Structures are given as C-alpha cells and as structure tokens.
Amino acid sequence: MVVPSSGSRMDPERERALVARSRSDASAFAELYDWYLPRIHGFVARRTGDHATAEDVTAMTFERALGAVRSERFRNEAFGPWLYRVAANALVDHVRRSRRTVPLLADAPGEEAAPGDERALAAFAAAVDRDAVRLALAELAEGHRRVLVLRFLDDLDPDEAAAVLGCSRSTFAVRLHRALRALRGALEKGATDAA
Amino acid sequence: MRPDLHDALRRLTARLAGPRPAAPIGREHQDRVVPLVPPGVWTEDDRLARLAAELESAGRTARADTAAGPDVAFAAGLRARLLDELAADGAVAAGSAAPSLTGSRATVEPMPGIGRPIVSTSWRGGPLLPSRRTIGVGLAAVLVVGLIGIATTRPSADAPTASVVAATAAYLERDGTEATLAEGGDLRAGDVVRVGPGGTATIAIDRGETRLAAGATLVVRALEPSLVDLEQLTGRVWHRVAVPGGATYRVTTAATAWSALGTAFDLAVDAEAITGVGIEGSVRVGGPDLATTLGAGRTIRLDRRSDGWSTAAATSDQLLDPWVRSNGTRDLALGFDIGILTALEPSPSTRPEPTVATEPTPTEPAPTSPAPEPSNASASPSPAPAAKPSPVVTPKPSPTPTLKPSPSPTLKPTPEPTPTPDRTLGELALALTACPGGTVLDWSAFGGEGFHHYAVVRGSSSFVAPEAYPPPAPLVTVDGTFTKDRTVTEAVDSGVAPGATAWYRALAFSIDDRVIAASPAQSATAKPTKSLGPLTAAAPGAGSVELGWVPFGGSAGCFSYYKVVWSTSTATPDYLGSHDGALPLAEQGAAGVALDGLASGGTWFRVQAIRATTLGKVVVAQTEVAFVEVP
Numbered sequence: 001m002v003v004p005s006s007g008s009r010m011d012p013e014r015e016r017a018l019v020a021r022s023r024s025d026a027s028a029f030a031e032l033y034d035w036y037l038p039r040i041h042g043f044v045a046r047r048t049g050d051h052a053t054a055e056d057v058t059a060m061t062f063e064r065a066l067g068a069v070r071s072e073r074f075r076n077e078a079f080g081p082w083l084y085r086v087a088a089n090a091l092v093d094h095v096r097r098s099r100r101t102v103p104l105l106a107d108a109p110g111e112e113a114a115p116g117d118e119r120a121l122a123a124f125a126a127a128v129d130r131d132a133v134r135l136a137l138a139e140l141a142e143g144h145r146r147v148l149v150l151r152f153l154d155d156l157d158p159d160e161a162a163a164v165l166g167c168s169r170s171t172f173a174v175r176l177h178r179a180l181r182a183l184r185g186a187l188e189k190g191a192t193d194a195a
Numbered sequence: 196m197r198p199d200l201h202d203a204l205r206r207l208t209a210r211l212a213g214p215r216p217a218a219p220i221g222r223e224h225q226d227r228v229v230p231l232v233p234p235g236v237w238t239e240d241d242r243l244a245r246l247a248a249e250l251e252s253a254g255r256t257a258r259a260d261t262a263a264g265p266d267v268a269f270a271a272g273l274r275a276r277l278l279d280e281l282a283a284d285g286a287v288a289a290g291s292a293a294p295s296l297t298g299s300r301a302t303v304e305p306m307p308g309i310g311r312p313i314v315s316t317s318w319r320g321g322p323l324l325p326s327r328r329t330i331g332v333g334l335a336a337v338l339v340v341g342l343i344g345i346a347t348t349r350p351s352a353d354a355p356t357a358s359v360v361a362a363t364a365a366y367l368e369r370d371g372t373e374a375t376l377a378e379g380g381d382l383r384a385g386d387v388v389r390v391g392p393g394g395t396a397t398i399a400i401d402r403g404e405t406r407l408a409a410g411a412t413l414v415v416r417a418l419e420p421s422l423v424d425l426e427q428l429t430g431r432v433w434h435r436v437a438v439p440g441g442a443t444y445r446v447t448t449a450a451t452a453w454s455a456l457g458t459a460f461d462l463a464v465d466a467e468a469i470t471g472v473g474i475e476g477s478v479r480v481g482g483p484d485l486a487t488t489l490g491a492g493r494t495i496r497l498d499r500r501s502d503g504w505s506t507a508a509a510t511s512d513q514l515l516d517p518w519v520r521s522n523g524t525r526d527l528a529l530g531f532d533i534g535i536l537t538a539l540e541p542s543p544s545t546r547p548e549p550t551v552a553t554e555p556t557p558t559e560p561a562p563t564s565p566a567p568e569p570s571n572a573s574a575s576p577s578p579a580p581a582a583k584p585s586p587v588v589t590p591k592p593s594p595t596p597t598l599k600p601s602p603s604p605t606l607k608p609t610p611e612p613t614p615t616p617d618r619t620l621g622e623l624a625l626a627l628t629a630c631p632g633g634t635v636l637d638w639s640a641f642g643g644e645g646f647h648h649y650a651v652v653r654g655s656s657s658f659v660a661p662e663a664y665p666p667p668a669p670l671v672t673v674d675g676t677f678t679k680d681r682t683v684t685e686a687v688d689s690g691v692a693p694g695a696t697a698w699y700r701a702l703a704f705s706i707d708d709r710v711i712a713a714s715p716a717q718s719a720t721a722k723p724t725k726s727l728g729p730l731t732a733a734a735p736g737a738g739s740v741e742l743g744w745v746p747f748g749g750s751a752g753c754f755s756y757y758k759v760v761w762s763t764s765t766a767t768p769d770y771l772g773s774h775d776g777a778l779p780l781a782e783q784g785a786a787g788v789a790l791d792g793l794a795s796g797g798t799w800f801r802v803q804a805i806r807a808t809t810l811g812k813v814v815v816a817q818t819e820v821a822f823v824e825v826p
Contacts, residue, residue: 026281041265050779055269127257152254180243
C-alpha cells in the first residue's frame with residue numbers, strides 16, 4: 001500500500017531541480033512521478049467512488065504534467081501545487097464528461113461543492129472521534145469544510161491547498177483560520193444547545 | 196439534540212464513504228456532546244490549536260482507513276508510458292523499470308443518491324491492467340525484463356514462493372556458502388542459483404516456472420507480494436510467468452531496459468549478446484536507445500559490445516530448438532498457453548512427463564517431430580496449427596519463412612510488383628485475447644518518425660498489410676481503434692459474431708494515411724458473452740438490498756471489474772447502456788454485495804463483468820436481471 005507520509009512535501013529546491021532536469025532526463029521525471037503518484041491518486045480516490053475513475057483522473061493529471069514539463073512551463077511555478085490544481089480540475093472535467101456514471105457526491109446544499117468534496121468530507125467526518133466535532137463539521141459552510149478537508153484530510157501543504165483553491169498562500173492561511181474558528185463556534189453552539 | 200442538527204448529522208452520515216462505520220449518534224449519545232474545553236482555561240489560539248490537532252488526528256485515521264494506494268500495475272504502466280514519451284523526446288532513460296509499489300486495497304464508496312454500499316470483499320493488487328504497459332525504462336547498463344502478472348486472480352497478500360522443483364548439477368549460494376541445490380527446497384531473496392555443465396534447474400515461482408539451462412546463473416533479488424525480482428547473470432533461462440494478480444515479474448540482465456506483456460519468453464545471456472524469443476504474448480523492450488516490442492514468434496538480439504539491437508521473426512531453428520520445444524511441452528503439460536509453439540504441439544501420446552526441461556543442445560534431435568515449419572511471424576501469421584507432427588522424424592528446420600519471396604531472380608520481369616508485407620514497414624507487435632463478448636487487441640507503440648495515428652484492421656482471413664487508408668474491402672477498420680496518441684495501444688473489438696474467426700493487423704499511419712508500420716496478422720475466434728446465471732436478491736430492510744452471484748471464472752486478462760447496475764426505469768440495466776446507478780467491484784472473486792440507502796420501489800438489478808481498455812469496454816459476463824421491490 002502506498003501511503004504518503006504525513007505532512008511531507010518534496011523539498012522545493014530539489015523539486016525545482018527535478019523539474020528543470022525532467023525534459024532531458026527521464027529519471028528526474030520518474031522521481032517526481034514516484035513521489036507524487038500516491039499523493040495525487042489518494043487525493044483523487046478520496047473524491048471518487050470508482051477505482052477506474054480514480055485511475056483515469058490520476059493518469060490524466062500526470063499526462064498533463066508531462067505535457068507541461070515537455071513544454072517547460074514550470075520555470076516560475078511550483079510543481080506540486082500545480083499538480084494538485086490539475087488533479088482538482090481533472091476531477092471537474094471528468095464529472096462534466098460523465099456525470100451520469102461517475103459516483104461523486106456533489107449535491108451539497110448551499111455553496112457548490114467541488115466534485116467529490118462531500119465524499120471526502122464524509123470520510124473525514126467518519127474518522128473524527130467526538131460526535132460534537134462531527135456535528136459541527138456538518139454545520140459548517142461548504143467553503144470552510146473544503147478548507148479543512150484539504151488541510152487535514154488531504155494533508156496538503158499550504159501552497160498545495162492554496163493552488164487547489166486558486167488563492168494565495170496567505171489567503172489560504174486566513175481561510176483556514178476562519179474555518180477553524182467557525183468550527184469552534186459551531187462546537188460551542190452545539191454544546192450550548194445540548195445543555 | 197436539536198432536530199435540525201440531528202438532520203444535518205443524518206445527511207452527513209448517510210454519505211459516509213470510508214470503511215470505518217459511522218458511530219451511531221442519537222439521543223442516547225447526547226451525553227458525549229460536551230464543550231471542547233472548559234471556558235476560560237484556554238486562549239482562543241490554544242483552543243484552535245487543540246482543535247487542529249484533533250482534526251490532524253482524524254485526517255490521519257481517515258487516510259489510513261481509506262488508503263487504497265494506486266494499483267501496482269496501473270502505477271507501473273502509467274510510469275512506463277510517461278517515461279516512454281519523454282524518452283521519445285530524447286530524454287535520457289529513467290532509472291528503474293518500475294517503482295517498488297506494493298499491492299493495494301480498494302474501498303467501495305457510496306454512490307450518489309444512495310447510502311453506504313457494504314461490500315463483503317476487497318481486492319488487493321487487482322487485475323486491472325493498464326492498457327498501455329509500455330517499456331520500463333531502466334538503468335543504464337541494466338537490462339530489465341518485467342512482466343505484470345495477469346495469469347491469476349488470487350490476491351497477492353502473500354509473497355510469492357520460489358521452490359526448487361528439480362535440479363541436476365545445480366548449486367545454491369546462500370549467505371556466502373555454496374551447496375548443492377536440493378529439490379523441494381525454498382529459495383529466498385539473496386539466493387544465487389548456478390547450474391553446472393550438463394545440469395538443469397527448475398524453480399517454481401508461484402504458479403509459473405523458471406527453468407535454468409546448463410551454465411545459467413540466476414539471482415533472486417526479491418520475492419515480495421508485488422514483485423518477483425530476478426537477475427539473470429549468464430546462460431539461458433525459460434521464464435514461464437504466472438504470478439499473483441498485480442504482482443510484477445522482473446528479470447534483470449545487462450544492457451538496456453525492458454518490460455513485457457507476454458507470459459512466456461526465453462532469454463539467453465552470453466558475453467556477446469542477449470537474445471530473447473517471445474513465445475506467448477508480447478514483450479516490450481526499451482532503453483536509452485531501444486524501444487520495441489517482442490511479440491510471440493519474434494526474436495530480439497542485443498549486441499553487448501555495440502549496444503546495437505535488431506529484431507526479426509524467430510527462425511525455425513529457434514522455435515524448433517530442443518530447449519524451446521521441451522519447455523513448451525512442459526508448459527503445455529502444466530496447462531499453459533504455448534503461444535507460437537501451438538503449431539508444434541506434440542500429440543498427447545508423445546508428450547513427455549512434466550519434468551525438468553532438457554538442456555539446450557541445438558544439435559540434439561528433438562523428442563518429437565517438428566514436422567510443420569513455423570511460419571515467419573512477420574510475413575505469415577500461419578493460421579494453420581493443423582498438421583500434427585509425426586512421431587519420429589528428425590527436426591528439419593527450414594530457414595526459409597513461408598512467404599519469403601523466391602531468392603532466384605526470374606528472367607521474365609514481373610510487370611507488377613508482388614506485395615511484400617512488412618518489407619519496408621515498421622514493426623508492431625499485436626497480442627490478441629479472445630474474451631467473452633469481445634477480443635482485446637493490444638499492440639506495441641510505434642516509436643518511429645512520421646506517426647499520425649493507429650487503427651486496427653480486421654478481415655475474415657489472413658491478409659497483407661494495406662498500403663494506405665482505407666483498407667481494401669473486405670477489410671474493415673475496427674471501431675474504436677483510431678487514436679492519435681501513440682501511447683494508447685489497447686482496444687477491444689466486440690463486432691465479430693461469436694464463433695467467427697477474425698484476423699487483425701495493427702497499423703500505424705502517417706498524416707497522409709499511408710501505413711508506416713504494421714503488425715503481423717493475428718487471429719482470434721470471438722466468444723459470446725458469458726452468463727453468470729441468476730442474480731439472487733434479498734431486501735432485508737428499508738432501502739437495503741443484498742445481491743449474490745456466481746463469480747466470473749474466466750481469465751483474469753478478460754476481467755477488469757464488476758459493475759453492479761440498477762435501474763428503476765428499464766428492465767435491462769446495462770453499464771454500457773441505460774442504467775440509473777452503477778457500483779464497481781474490483782475483485783473477480785466477489786460473489787455478493789449489500790447495498791443500502793436505495794430509494795424504495797421496484798428496481799431492476801444486474802451484475803456485469805467488464806473488460807476495460809483505454810479505447811473501449813466490453814461486457815464479458817453478466818447475470819440475469821433481478822427485480823426487487825426495495826422496501
């Protein structure tokens with residue numbers, strides 16, 4: 001079983017060097033692939049209910065990555081965050097193409113969820129020990145929940161999560177703080193109601 | 196509990212995806228709903244940090260619970276394909292043929308609109324083979340032959356075993372000590388097996404066998420659930436591969452980098468060259484300056500001094516070689532497909548007992564007659580495995596391929612040039628798998644210049660490769676095989692009536708529709724979609740349905756996954772057609788599934804076994820439809 005180590009991100013310097021070498025040295029791209037494959041696959045698989053779909057989307061992500069490497073589009077961009085953003089977009093593309101058969105949960109009320117985010121949240125909530133926290137998660141706005149899932153379930157680096165959300169690192173930090181505060185508020189509100 | 200909170204929680208838990216069941220929450224658990232920390236004791240930052248830590252822990256649990264890593268075959272296939280593309284750009288080849296990925300486990304997750312399907316089985320290292328298992332680009336100065344195990348559906352939870360079936364004049368070096376190789380003994384990683392003059396050794400690796408001729412030296416590098424890793428240092432070894440589904444069988448020798456699609460090949464290593472002969476399926480070979488596919492009946496020679504290489508149709512001498520024939524006979528006795536050797540199959544009465552293969556001595560008469568000459572796989576696909584060999588004839592290998600043009604020039608010039616298939620074309624390999632419901636077409640990637648697209652052409656009899664598109668009647672282009680992606684090399688043909696034999700050639704075209712590469716013609720007889728019999732169904736409770744069926748017993752190469760499909764509007768739900776919902780199950784041995792969260796009302800269910808390729812899918816087997824009144 002290939003499970004990415006918690007909280008790990010490839011050293012940015014090494015990542016940049018590998019990307020720079022990839023076009024002329026396949027082993028450099030191979031190292032990037034070996035590092036990111038289980039991470040991207042996990043990110044995708046947590047949002048799909050179909051093994052084949054997860055593989056399709058993962059393959060699409062890396063094919064796009066290869067295309068970008070071959071065209072040298074990474075001179076000023078970090079590879080990992082870009083890859084997560086591509087994966088998120090690939091999920092959207094896949095759902096648009098085959099909405100009828102792709103088992104993604106995307107019917108959250110209120111703010112529209114990204115494809116599969118509800119599924120990921122459900123898996124996350126199932127792992128939370130305290131009922132109160134699970135209840136509070138259910139009460140959060142979709143935007144808050146998405147931030148928490150990216151950070152705590154997907155274990156994304158702030159740069160990576162920010163790329164998925166299409167915001168800056170500092171904006172993500174603010175959103176994460178707000179999401180935690182919202183969760184904290186929902187917890188307190190629930191406790192008060194229960195009392 | 197507040198009713199709205201309770202409802203929100205119900206909505207959430209109804210979607211729980213992970214294998215960890217949702218903890219029951221109700222009024223009886225209200226006492227657990229307490230404030231996180233005593234007010235006033237913690238600062239806001241402390242409280243948030245504490246909450247973040249709790250979420251971190253939950254995240255780790257969730258990732259562990261749902262950690263279905265990528266299927267090893269998928270991972271290796273995608274890796275190889277991507278690196279192939281880079282190599283095609285002129286990039287230096289990558290280091291290893293495949294990452295050391297272990298088996299994986301999939302978790303079935305909820306479908307939209309339903310609750311939480313409960314699946315009674317899980318799969319590990321599943322048989323979902325990538326269609327584009329291309330070359331494994333290897334270490335410089337290292338030659339790797341890799342084979343993704345496809346011959347079995349047994350879960351690969353345990354490491355493959357390697358035991359000595361037979362040994363003569365063979366030795367085992369273990370932990371620095373050499374001893375006689377004992378029959379019945381087990382091998383382990385690090386062992387070195389050496390066969391002396393006149394000796395042989397047969398090692399059973401999982402369900403396959405690796406047979407060493409005299410003079411061969413083989414190192415067992417790893418025996419892991421996902422990887423059988425061997426290093427062939429010298430000599431000749433027959434590799435009959437049958438490893439657990441999802442596992443990789445890899446042989447390392449010297450020189451370039453390879454990976455394979457076939458399940459049997461013969462590999463000889465000497466000081467000057469490495470020679471491989473494809474027996475069944477096809478073997479892809481690649482490296483810094485090498486990217487090709489070795490099909491059944493083809494041979495490749497890599498010159499170790501010049502690093503040059505060449506491929507050709509295997510000669511009669513190679514296929515009639517006693518070593519090859521005796522190993523083919525042994526494989527046949529073990530129930531394996533012997534591919535290109537089928538035409539040379541001895542009659543049952545002449546089959547030797549399944550013992551250790553004979554030493555390859557080219558001058559030694561074959562045990563049985565070789566009467567039919569193997570046809571040149573490139574020039575003639577030899578559709579006739581008919582003539583059985585007569586018992587006692589000395590092998591008479593003919594170096595002349597069946598359709599080889601006459602070498603003697605005629606005095607009368609021929610007004611029209613006779614088509615000579617493959618004469619100037621690039622070479623593709625084509626492997627066919629006749630699955631129920633459709634024939635899987637798997638060809639090698641074309642690495643040459645001028646590529647625009649592929650298409651596979653079908654005929655009712657053997658045919659020469661057409662010169663351009665469209666192919667002349669009665670040849671037809673197989674639906675769904677057109678692709679401009681040179682790395683997409685697998686499709687399925689479901690357009691042939693069951694029982695009919697069709698011939699195929701994979702073709703690569705230039706932008707002006709001229710054929711620039713072609714495979715040998717290969718044939719397969721179409722099979723009808725299998726019936727899995729009735730689908731048993733029970734409705735144990737509200738929104739719940741339990742289904743049971745007889746698992747698909749066909750080849751793992753014909754199975755990608757099940758789809759449990761249902762519909763409330765059509766009595767014939769079909770994954771490739773009309774259906775309301777579909778649940779994938781990756782394990783071929785799965786025999787049942789429980790669904791809940793279904794809408795009440797009459798619903799038709801069916802289970803279909805699917806073979807998926809990059810360019811299409813086919814239903815290989817299906818149950819009858821069951822109608823259930825979901826309570």
